[in-house]
Amino acid sequence: MDDDLGSFDPSISDEGPSPSGWLGDMDGYQDQEGGDSFDPNIPEEGPSAPPPGWLEDIDGYQGHKGGPEDDEPLYPPPPAYNPQPEVNRSTSVPSIRVPSISEDVARDALLRFVESKWKYSSKPARNLTFKDLKPVTVYRYRLETYTETRTSAWQLEPYNGQAVDGPQYGASPPPWDIPVSLPQMYSNRVEKIPVPHSSFVKVCHKCHGCGRTRCAGCFGRGMKRCSFCHGNGRARKKRCTSCHGRGRRRKNNVSCFIPDRQPDFPDRKFEKVSGDPFFIDENVLVYPIHGFPDQEICDVSAKLINDHLYRFTSTSRILQQRQTIELVPLTHAFYSYGGKDYSFYVYGTENKVFTSKYPTACSIL
DSSP states (O other): OOOOOOOOTTOOOOOOOOOTTOOOOOTTTTTOOOOOOTTSSOOOOOOOOOOOTTOOOTOOOOOOOOOHHHHSSSEEEOGGGOOOOOOOEEEEEEEEOOOOHHHHHHHHOOOHHHTTOTTTHHHHHOOOOOEEEEEEEEEEEEEEEEEEEEEEEEEEEEEEEEEOOGGGGGOOOOOGGOOOOOOOOOOOEEOOOOTTTOOEEEETTTTTTTTEEETTTTTTSSSSEEETTTTSSEEEEEEEEEEETSSEEEEEEEEOOOOOTTTTTTTTGGGGGGOOOEEEESSOOOOEEOOOOHHHHHHHHHHHHHHHHHTTTTEEHHHHHHEEEEOOEEEEEEETTTTTTEEEEEETTTEEOOOOOOSOOOOOO
């Protein structure tokens, strides 16, 4: 390392505002706002991003531009890293009994719903007469594919004499050969891992090794410590595996489907309630459901599994999959009040209520 690259000078302060009137005027120097006279040897501050060619290519990690995070290259895993599905394999699902609710449960659910609406009176809910309670079979299918994606990005930091793990210690391993411990499954996570033997020490591209830059705020009459190398004139750069510049990403990809069984009930209501997960199938790869009473669930299972394999194996590594079928309670309650017929829905294990029409409303006098 050459000694003329510059060293940290504590007398050079970081840039900050100067108080008005702090310096007195001197004859012949009334236009000065403080600091030293112009020094052409102090370079102007360079761009925050390294110039083209400043970053070095490492075998297996080409493609970096040193610009925005979205420009960082993505490394698809080698085919051997992704599991391969077996041909003509399927999964069986046990039969399930459709639950029903009582009139008392339906009335209590309606009363809670009415109490949350200031314009509704609870009188109809307390005095209505039930005519019929019809349970509706609603299944929710969910496929989760837990994947891992790897990209890389340069990480720059001031060099203060710390150890540098460079190519003199060997070749950098390929992105997918760097070991990383597995986190809890089905949880999103970003992790930064330095690539072995990929660090370099280079002259700071912002101050050109001077350790100081000409201040744009004082038009070159003063100096500020280089914000990039902290006045050292040197910067250490190292490459890390990352997700768009942020690290190694593990992501849980979820697809859900609920058949539309009731035209008068908005399916989006199911998104905020839970069901009974009577079937859970988890493995490195799951297989399409076969022989289930609701053929639409079988068809969707095959479609989503194929879709996840096609979408994620081209850019990511599949670590685990899980498919579940929930029975989401839905009851259509029919009742009469004041000689007229009405209805409402009770849905989810939370017994939420949806109704498009209620007998009476409170009025403000």
